[in-house]
Structure formats: C-alpha cells, structure tokens
Amino acid sequence: MNRQRVSGWLLDVYAAPDNGVSVWLTDEQGVTHHFHDEITPYFFVAGSDSQLRAVCEWLAKSPYPVKLERAKRHEVFERREIVVLRVQLGRANDYACVVRRVSETFPALRYYHADLTVPQFYFFEKNLFAFARCEAQVDGAGRILEIESRDSLEGLNYALPPLRTMTLEMQGEKENPQNPAHGYRAPFVVGYEGHEYVLTETSPRWMLQSLRAHLVRCDPDVILSDYGDSYILPYLSSLAREHGVALPLNRDSRMRVRSRRAQSRFSYGRMMFQPESHWLFGRLHVDRRAAILFDDYAWHGAVEMARISRRAFQHSARSTIGGAVSALENAIAFQTGCLIPWRKEEAEDFQSPADLIRTDRGGLTYQPIAGLHFGVDLLDFKAMFPAIIAAYNIGGETVNCSCCPDSWVPELKLRICKKRRGIVPQASELIVKRRFGYKKLMQEAESKELWEIYHARDAASKWCGVAIFGFAAHTSAKFGLVTAHSAVCAYAREFILRAKEKAEARGFRVLHIITDCLFLTKPQTTNEELAQLAQEIQAATGLPIALEDRYKWTAFLASRVDPRRSVPNTYFAAARRGGIKVRGIAARRHDTPAWIANVQRELIETLANGSTRAEIAALLPQVMQIVTRELDRLRAGHVPLHLLTIACSISKLPGEYKVNSLNAAVARQLDAHGITLHPGERIRYVVMNNEAETDRDRAAPWALMGEGQDGYDVTFYEERFLRAVETVLAPLGITAKMLRDGVAKMLPMPVMQKQITAQATTYFGPLFAGQR
Amino acid sequence: MGRTLLTATLQIHKFERDWQRFARAPRKTDREAFAELCAFAHFRAAAIAHAASPYMFEMILLTMLIGLARRAETLEQQGILQFYTEPEAGMDSAPLFQPTLLTVMAAVRQRLTGQKHELYTFARALRRQDQQALRALLALTQSDNALVPGSASALADEMLLTSLVRIMRRIRQLEKQYEGSSAEGLANEWSAMCAGI
Numbered sequence: 001m002n003r004q005r006v007s008g009w010l011l012d013v014y015a016a017p018d019n020g021v022s023v024w025l026t027d028e029q030g031v032t033h034h035f036h037d038e039i040t041p042y043f044f045v046a047g048s049d050s051q052l053r054a055v056c057e058w059l060a061k062s063p064y065p066v067k068l069e070r071a072k073r074h075e076v077f078e079r080r081e082i083v084v085l086r087v088q089l090g091r092a093n094d095y096a097c098v099v100r101r102v103s104e105t106f107p108a109l110r111y112y113h114a115d116l117t118v119p120q121f122y123f124f125e126k127n128l129f130a131f132a133r134c135e136a137q138v139d140g141a142g143r144i145l146e147i148e149s150r151d152s153l154e155g156l157n158y159a160l161p162p163l164r165t166m167t168l169e170m171q172g173e174k175e176n177p178q179n180p181a182h183g184y185r186a187p188f189v190v191g192y193e194g195h196e197y198v199l200t201e202t203s204p205r206w207m208l209q210s211l212r213a214h215l216v217r218c219d220p221d222v223i224l225s226d227y228g229d230s231y232i233l234p235y236l237s238s239l240a241r242e243h244g245v246a247l248p249l250n251r252d253s254r255m256r257v258r259s260r261r262a263q264s265r266f267s268y269g270r271m272m273f274q275p276e277s278h279w280l281f282g283r284l285h286v287d288r289r290a291a292i293l294f295d296d297y298a299w300h301g302a303v304e305m306a307r308i309s310r311r312a313f314q315h316s317a318r319s320t321i322g323g324a325v326s327a328l329e330n331a332i333a334f335q336t337g338c339l340i341p342w343r344k345e346e347a348e349d350f351q352s353p354a355d356l357i358r359t360d361r362g363g364l365t366y367q368p369i370a371g372l373h374f375g376v377d378l379l380d381f382k383a384m385f386p387a388i389i390a391a392y393n394i395g396g397e398t399v400n401c402s403c404c405p406d407s408w409v410p411e412l413k414l415r416i417c418k419k420r421r422g423i424v425p426q427a428s429e430l431i432v433k434r435r436f437g438y439k440k441l442m443q444e445a446e447s448k449e450l451w452e453i454y455h456a457r458d459a460a461s462k463w464c465g466v467a468i469f470g471f472a473a474h475t476s477a478k479f480g481l482v483t484a485h486s487a488v489c490a491y492a493r494e495f496i497l498r499a500k501e502k503a504e505a506r507g508f509r510v511l512h513i514i515t516d517c518l519f520l521t522k523p524q525t526t527n528e529e530l531a532q533l534a535q536e537i538q539a540a541t542g543l544p545i546a547l548e549d550r551y552k553w554t555a556f557l558a559s560r561v562d563p564r565r566s567v568p569n570t571y572f573a574a575a576r577r578g579g580i581k582v583r584g585i586a587a588r589r590h591d592t593p594a595w596i597a598n599v600q601r602e603l604i605e606t607l608a609n610g611s612t613r614a615e616i617a618a619l620l621p622q623v624m625q626i627v628t629r630e631l632d633r634l635r636a637g638h639v640p641l642h643l644l645t646i647a648c649s650i651s652k653l654p655g656e657y658k659v660n661s662l663n664a665a666v667a668r669q670l671d672a673h674g675i676t677l678h679p680g681e682r683i684r685y686v687v688m689n690n691e692a693e694t695d696r697d698r699a700a701p702w703a704l705m706g707e708g709q710d711g712y713d714v715t716f717y718e719e720r721f722l723r724a725v726e727t728v729l730a731p732l733g734i735t736a737k738m739l740r741d742g743v744a745k746m747l748p749m750p751v752m753q754k755q756i757t758a759q760a761t762t763y764f765g766p767l768f769a770g771q772r
Numbered sequence: 773m774g775r776t777l778l779t780a781t782l783q784i785h786k787f788e789r790d791w792q793r794f795a796r797a798p799r800k801t802d803r804e805a806f807a808e809l810c811a812f813a814h815f816r817a818a819a820i821a822h823a824a825s826p827y828m829f830e831m832i833l834l835t836m837l838i839g840l841a842r843r844a845e846t847l848e849q850q851g852i853l854q855f856y857t858e859p860e861a862g863m864d865s866a867p868l869f870q871p872t873l874l875t876v877m878a879a880v881r882q883r884l885t886g887q888k889h890e891l892y893t894f895a896r897a898l899r900r901q902d903q904q905a906l907r908a909l910l911a912l913t914q915s916d917n918a919l920v921p922g923s924a925s926a927l928a929d930e931m932l933l934t935s936l937v938r939i940m941r942r943i944r945q946l947e948k949q950y951e952g953s954s955a956e957g958l959a960n961e962w963s964a965m966c967a968g969i
Contacts, residue, residue: 358824360777364897366818411824411893493822497896504900513818564811617961624965733959742966 002140006033009161010132015118017254019091024282026161037144041095041121042088044112052085064098065090073339076397077346092118112339119312124334130306130313156437166220167191180231182675182703192218208245215248222284229287230275251282264679271651273680279314291317300456321467328427329479341478348482359486364493368512368556370566372731376521380548383435384516385469387543388491390429395422396481409487410494423479434461495541502536514569550576552611555731574608586724595643599630600724627725628747644712645684645702652679665695690716780821783828784813805940812839823894830883836936837877841905843943852950869939876935878913879927
C-alpha cells in the first residue's frame with residue numbers, strides 16, 4: 001500500500017456523508033489535502049439496572065448498529081463513579097439520531113456525552129483542535145492511518161497556515177454596508193489577491209458563471225462575506241439551482257451547503273437575533289456581520305476562540321461565547337474521564353431566607369462622586385473573576401462538598417472542595433494563563449502587526465473569561481451552579497473591599513468602584529506610590545492588580561432624571577499619556593447616530609487638552625465653536641445621511657408593537673415591503689419627520705432609501721445633539737439651559753427654518769412667512 | 773444571571789415608591805428634601821447591599837443619617853452651625869435638629885440590635901468619610917447619652933422619616949442662606965463667554 005506522511009494545519013473536519021469523518025489539511029505551501037478517517041462516537045446512559053436493560057433491548061431491536069457495554073465513569077455532581085451503559089455507534093452519522101430516539105423513548109434516564117458533535121469527538125479522541133499543526137500518515141486511498149498533533153493547546157505564539165481568502169460582499173460604502181436582507185440591492189463584489197471584481201447581475205446566469213470562474217481560479221480556503229449568512233449565500237444557492245449552474249461553494253462536491261435557521265432568543269434582559277447560517281465543507285465561510293464578536297476580535301480572535309473551545313471553526317464562529325466556554329468545559333471533562341451531562345439536573349441547594357439574602361448578591365459597585373475630578377488613577381484587577389474561579393477552585397461540583405468541612409467562602413455558608421480540582425476552575429486557569437501570556441507577548445511584540453494579532457487573541461480569551469463567570473449560573477451551564485456563582489461574587493466583594501481599605505489607608509479618596517476596578521484620587525501622588533499600593537493590594541488579595549491608567553481629569557456624570565444622583569460606569573476621562581476614555585455616554589451607545597458620536601468625542605478630545613480648571617475654562621470658546629459649526633451643518637442639511645442613521649434592535653415582530661415608536665414605524669415599513677423581520681434583528685433608519693402621522697413620513701429604512709429620498713428631521717437630531725453636548729458640559733457646571741441660551745445667542749435659527757421646525761400644522765412656504 | 777431577590781438599588785427604588793406620599797408632598801421644599809435623602813441612600817447602595825440585612829428600611833435610614841451628618845459637618849466646617857460640638861448661645865439652628873437626628877439614629881440603632889454583623893459589614897463597605905460620620909453618630913447615641921429618649925425604638929417609621937425630611941429641609945435652608953459666590957464648575961466662565969458673543 002502506498003503510504004505517505006502529510007504535515008499541515010487542520011482546516012476542516014465534519015461527518016462524511018457515508019461514514020467516518022472528512023479531514024482537510026493545509027500544508028505549508030498552501031496546498032489543501034482531503035482525507036478520510038474513522039470515528040465511532042458514543043454516549044452514556046445512567047439509570048437502574050432494569051431501565052438500562054430495557055434500553056439495551058430497545059437498541060438491539062433498532063436498525064442502528066451499536067456496541068453496548070457496561071462502564072464506570074465519574075459523575076461530577078455525585079462526586080463518585082457510577083455505573084453507566086456505553087452506547088457506541090457503528091456509524092458516525094447515526095449519533096444525533098440515536099441519542100434523540102433513545103432519549104425520547106426513555107425520557108426518565110440520564111444521558112451523558114449526548115450532545116457533542118462528530119468533529120468534537122474527533123478532536124477529543126485524537127487530541128486535536130481547529131488549525132492545529134499536525135502530521136498524518138495516510139494510505140493510497142486517502143484514509144488516515146494515524147494523525148498526531150504537533151501543536152499544543154497551551155501554545156500562544158502559534159503559526160497559521162497560508163490561507164487563500166476570498167471576500168464576498170455587496171457593492172457600496174465599505175464602512176457603511178447596508179443589509180441586503182432588508183431590501184438593499186447592489187452588484188456582488190468578489191475580492192482576492194488584492195483585486196476586486198464586480199459581478200453585475202444583468203444576466204443572472206452570466207453572473208453565476210463569472211462567480212464560478214472566480215471560485216475555481218481562486219479556490220479559496222476561506223470566504224469572508226458581509227451578510228453572506230443572511231442573504232448572499234442563500235440567494236446565490238437558490239439562483240444557481242434555478243439556472244442550473246453548479247456553483248462550487250463547497251470543496252467537497254459530495255456535500256450540500258448546510259444551513260441553520262435564524263433564531264431569536266431572550267438573553268441578558270434583551271432580545272438577541274442570530275441570522276440563519278450557511279456552512280461550507282472543505283472551505284470555511286465566515287459572515288463578518290453575523291459571526292459572534294467578529295467586529296471586536298476579527299479573524300485571529302475567531303481562530304483563537306475555535307482553538308480554545310476545541311470545535312470546528314465554522315461552528316465556533318457562529319456560536320455564543322457561553323457556547324464556547326461550555327465546549328471548553330466539555331473538552332476538559334472528556335479528557336479527565338468525567339461524564340458530560342446532557343442536561344443539567346442539579347438543583348440549587350435549599351437556603352433559609354437569611355442565607356438567601358446573604359448569598360444572592362453580585363459584585364460591589366459604588367456610585368461615583370459626580371463631577372469633574374482632577375488627577376484620577378484607575379487600578380484594575382486583571383481577569384478578576386476567572387482568576388478567583390481558578391485560584392479558589394470554584395465550580396458547580398466543588399461547592400459544598402462533604403470532604404472539606406473547613407474551607408468556607410467569605411460571609412457565606414458555603415464550602416469549597418480543596419481535594420478535587422473542578423472542571424470550571426481548570427477551564428478558567430487555561431483562560432487566565434492565555435490572557436496573561438498574551439498581555440506579556442503584546443508588551444514584547446516587535447511589530448504592530450504582531451501586536452494586533454496578540455491583541456485579537458487576547459480579546460477572544462477575555463470574552464471567554466467574562467462568560468465563564470456569568471455562564472456559571474446559566475441554566476445550560478453543565479458544570480455550573482448558582483451557588484458557585486454566588487461564591488465567586490463573595491470573593492470578589494471581599495477583595496474589592498480589601499483593595500478599598502488599602503487605598504484609603506494610604507490617603508486615597510475612592511471616587512468610584514465598578515466590581516473589579518477602583519477610581520482613586522490623591523493630590524501629588526506618584527507612579528511609585530501607586531505601584532506600592534498595587535503591590536499591597538496584590539499581597540492582601542492574592543490577585544494581580546495593576547495601574548490601568550492615570551487621568552488628568554475624569555468626569556463622572558449625574559443622572560439626567562435626578563441630578564442629585566450619579567450614574568455608575570458613566571464617565572469620560574482624559575488620559576495623561578494622551579487619548580480619552582468614554583463609558584456609558586452617547587458616543588459609546590450603538591443607537592447613537594455616528595455624527596453625534598463623532599462630535600461628542602471631538603468635544604471631549606478638545607477638553608482633554610486642558611489639565612486644570614483654568615485650562616479647561618480657556619477651551620470653552622473652542623468647544624462652542626465646534627458645537628455651532630456642527631449645528632450649522634445640521635441646519636443647512638450638510639450632514640451626510642449615513643452619519644444620521646440610527647441602528648436599533650427590534651424587540652418584537654412588526655405587528656406586535658402597541659406603542660407607535662420610531663422602531664415600530666420602520667419595522668412596519670420593512671414588513672410592508674415583504675421583508676421578514678425577527679425579534680432581536682437590527683434595523684437602521686433615518687428620521688425624516690418625527691412629528692409626522694404616517695410611518696413613511698416619520699422615518700425611512702436605510703436599506704430602502706432611494707436616490708430621490710433625502711432630508712432629515714432637523715429638530716429631532718438637534719435635540720439629540722444638544723443632549724450629547726450637555727452630557728459633556730454638565731460636569732463642568734454648565735447646565736442645559738446655559739448651553740441652549742448660548743447656542744440661541746450664537747447661532748440663532750433663521751426665521752424660515754424656525755417656521756419649518758415649529759410644531760405647526762402646515763407650512764405655506766417662504767412667501768407666506770409670518771402670515772399664518 | 774437572574775437574581776431571586778431585588779438588588780439594593782431596586783430596594784431603594786421600592787422604598788421611594790412605598791413612601792411616595794413624601795415625594796408628592798404639597799410643599800416643594802419637602803419633596804426636594806425627600807429626594808435628596810433618597811439620593812443619599814442611592815449613593816451608599818453598595819454598603820446596603822454588602823450589609824445583606826433583612827432590615828432594609830433601617831439600613832436606608834442609616835444611609836440617610838450618614839448623609840445628613842456629612843452635610844451638617846460641612847456646615848460646621850463653614851462655621852454656620854455646630855453639630856458635634858456643644859452649641860453656643862445664639863448659634864443658628866443646631867439645637868433644633870441635632871437631638872432629632874440623634875433620636876432617629878438611636879431608634880434605628882435599637883431596631884438593629886440583633887444585626888451587629890450586618891452593621892459591621894455595612895460600615896466596612898462605606899467610604900472612609902462616611903465611616904467616620906457613622907462612628908460619630910454611634911458615639912453620640914451611646915445608651916448613656918442624655919440626648920436619647922428611652923422610648924426611641926417605639927417611634928413609627930413615618931415619624932422617623934418625617935423627622936429626617938425636616939432636618940434635610942433645614943439643612944438645605946441653611947445652605948441656601950449661606951450660599952456664597954463660589955458656585956462649582958465653570959458656569960461663570962461660560963456666562964462670561966456667552967456675554968461676550
């Protein structure tokens with residue numbers, strides 16, 4: 001038999017149509033190899049002897065080839081080995097179907113390892129992961145005889161294969177893409193090797209053949225699209241079927257493009273929308289608009305996420321961060337020989353009312369002292385929550401164990417196991433190590449490109465760290481429990497209080513605390529003193545804390561509703577090393593028009609040139625100049641429409657709105673155009689006349705705006721603009737009335753415009769001005 | 773993830789709703805005084821949360837007392853009244869509200885007799901200046917202090933809150949009366965700039 005060794009990176013793994021798995025490797029020359037390997041997934045069933053016998057009898061009569069055996073495995077919540085029935089499938093493709101049918105027939109039993117995917121089994125069994133450097137020995141028929149990883153999951157400075165990437169998007173402004181699923185139409189643009197090709201759709205058949213030629217010529221490993229999941233791929237697939245053109249979107253010609261339906265879900269108090277997804281086989285497709293957090297950590301972060309979670313890349317890119325954390329925990333449980341529960345059945349322990357009051361608390365947030373403060377320093381615990389989980393071994397199965405009677409959680413009647421390492425703490429440790437490792441690599445990076453790569457990978461690890469804590473109390477967190485979540489919060493409260501006490505003992509004034517960071521101020525403080533304070537806190541808590549930044553000044557904002565109250569995590573600051581930091585204000589909100597966000601940033605950047613009260617006072621005329629300049633642009637109609645678009649998520653179906661909000665008006669218009677909207681979906685629009693009675697006149701959906709449509713509601717945008725300016729000026733003691741009086745004096749509205757924007761019933765034009 | 777109980781901030785909002793007849797008082801000064809007292813509680817919500825006490829009303833009252841004491845301290849520093857020290861003859865207003873404030877404090881303290889641990893955790897989570905104010909209030913309401921009437925614990929919730937609103941109103945009056953030209957912020961600069969346009 002003709003054997004050969006192939007070295008490369010693992011590009012794609014999926015269940016093959018016949019049996020086993022298809023494995024795609026990319027070698028150092030960028031050549032892609034397609035191999036076949038065998039995998040036999042299995043799952044476990046737990047129950048009484050008679051129940052398990054009944055399952056065996058049922059499976060023996062079923063058409064599925066299975067191998068049954070009695071096994072003993074560790075059950076994490078029972079903290080002991082239990083007897084289970086191991087059901088090994090003869091065909092990989094039967095896995096999901098057999099699990100479903102058995103669980104439907106025997107719903108009272110407990111199932112383990114029952115919701116893994118075939119690629120996950122392959123990765124776990126062969127100790128591989130997405131983009132792992134590996135070496136395979138294959139026979140002449142392309143069957144893998146042996147495959148070994150030459151890569152380590154702990155590795156940070158890993159290389160990636162030379163990938164051929166093709167972009168697929170719709171023509172338009174790149175920074176301002178419009179959603180084709182909401183009616184926007186433009187020619188497709190294909191890009192690769194530094195060139196872009198516009199595919200005009202004068203003849204669909206010709207366009208498809210042209211795209212086909214590009215796909216064959218480029219043979220991309222990765223297709224990066226904008227709205228590819230929600231529109232481009234389903235549209236092209238359907239058009240190709242209609243015109244009988246074989247479009248080689250998949251490299252594996254045996255497979256059809258796999259799609260998953262769009263779904264809306266309620267999460268963290270708001271409606272979220274995941275558009276339908278389209279997976280390719282043999283090459284990877286990522287929709288930059290739909291992939292989770294792709295705008296934050298981009299390609300390198302997405303790769304890091306796939307590696308951490310040990311899932312196929314396309315699966316990882318479309319999953320939530322909670323899903324990634326869950327997959328990582330599954331991988332650790334698999335490696336350590338623990339059973340992976342299918343559905344969490346662990347209930348919260350009973351607590352007395354007094355215990356519940358003590359337990360049911362989150363981290364500590366101190367209301368800021370509103371106003372402008374000079375010389376503010378920010379100390380921040382690094383990855384506080386994952387670090388606590390890892391350091392104190394807090395997981396669902398380690399809380400309230402019977403073997404460690406003396407390891408109490410601060411303030412709470414909870415104990416933590418010291419003898420057996422939990423699965424969640426192991427996952428946390430991996431994430432924390434990666435975060436600190438990337439921070440170090442970023443400091444040592446020799447080029448900006450390298451720094452950006454590490455930064456993107458660090459961002460992915462950071463999100464995993466955020467989710468691993470929050471996810472611990474989620475109903476679908478298999479290894480988490482609410483009590484474990486409460487234990488982490490108790491440690492976090494204790495440590496932030498110790499940090500506060502250390503700071504106050506050194507004469508610092510605490511301005512604001514947000515769970516894991518402290519805003520402190522002390523006149524004439526030095527870097528050395530702050531470093532000493534950080535060391536003291538680190539010694540008192542055992543957690544790494546660092547000086548995040550030093551600010552010339554920081555403005556903490558008061559509530560608009562009640563100026564006596566301050567609002568947590570809402571501030572802007574001018575850093576000593578240059579630049580600004582903003583949180584919670586219009587410039588950071590997703591629904592703020594870009595024009596307003598840009599001006600607000602510009603105003604803060606202008607004020608950031610001042611370091612003292614007198615210097616800031618001297619900058620006020622400059623601030624007013626910006627305000628009047630921009631207001632003048634707005635009133636003159638010179639602000640580009642795309643900078644005035646408002647992007648909002650709709651919370652319900654268009655027909656379900658009872659309040660006639662702008663969102664409702666736009667959703668109804670899109671619905672009338674035959675566009676299917678889902679709760680949680682994001683819509684963009686321009687407000688035309690907020691006071692108008694008809695939806696069409698009130699606001700225009702951005703995707704449907706035609707050539708002839710222009711104009712916007714000056715009053716509406718002016719009001720929002722002035723509010724954004726007020727936010728910046730309020731901490732300086734300049735009230736809304738003072739601002740508006742100043743604007744009215746400096747930039748009086750022309751009489752005609754005043755009449756247009758007045759709340760009048762009819763405007764008769766300039767000829768009749770003053771005669772109404 | 774989902775919480776079973778209301779957070780401290782939501783508990784304070786609930787308190788405001790429960791006592792909204794104060795928020796709708798006929799006199800504007802009373803309404804503003806009550807709003808300011810609630811702002812004291814909001815500002816110290818972290819300490820209330822950290823105390824984890826089932827005595828939410830008393831904890832909120834305690835934050836209000838600390839807020840009032842801090843404001844009274846400020847007035848004392850400005851020489852407007854004497855709060856901690858013995859009032860001199862002819863000194864404005866101090867005798868009017870210091871005993872009342874201490875009576876409320878004593879009542880709260882007596883209600884929280886069984887909540888020593890909660891009181892300690894509450895105090896620990898306060899900012900240093902607030903801790904000092906609380907320490908002073910506790911010192912002034914020792915059981916042997918002549919200012920505290922014996923029946924303080926029997927005072928009704930409404931009476932306690934009414935007393936605090938009155939003290940707040942008086943402090944605000946004093947502040948307004950002695951308000952100098954040193955208004956905070958850059959309002960003067962702004963006005964000068966606008967005047968020059």
